[in-house]
Amino acid sequence: MIVALIILLPLLGVVAWAFFRFTPIHADRGKVLRFNRWSLAVALLLAVAWSVRTYLVMTPSVDSGWWPVISVLGALIIVPLVLALAAILRNFVLYR
Numbered sequence: 001m002i003v004a005l006i007i008l009l010p011l012l013g014v015v016a017w018a019f020f021r022f023t024p025i026h027a028d029r030g031k032v033l034r035f036n037r038w039s040l041a042v043a044l045l046l047a048v049a050w051s052v053r054t055y056l057v058m059t060p061s062v063d064s065g066w067w068p069v070i071s072v073l074g075a076l077i078i079v080p081l082v083l084a085l086a087a088i089l090r091n092f093v094l095y096r
Contacts, residue, residue, distance in 0.1 A: 001069060008076035015080035019087045027095035035094070039086035046082060047075035 019039075023032050051071035058067040 001073070004073055005076075008073065008080075012076055012080050015083050019083045022087065022091065024091055024095040032090070032095065035086075035090055039083060039090070043079045043082035043086075047078045050074045050078055 020036065023036070051074070054067050054071045054074065058064055058070065
């Protein structure tokens with residue numbers, strides 16, 4: 001668990017930095033800002049959905065004490081993945 005946190009926390013920081021740092025310069029700033037907000041909202045909503053799903057599945061089991069850990073680790077995977085996919089979509093498909 002500690003190794004996963006040591007790897008995933010800096011990964012989240014790097015992906016978030018790259019997502020906001022490397023926005024297309026030539027595209028309409030308002031549209032890019034709206035896309036960035038929607039991408040961040042989708043990433044956070046998926047992380048919350050993962051946490052709720054993990055809570056509902058793990059609460060009745062004997063491993064119920066581990067659902068917060070699994071939720072955090074899942075969120076630390078989901079958010080950078082969604083932001084990276086959104087950055088690829090934004091930079092190479094939508095705003096070439």
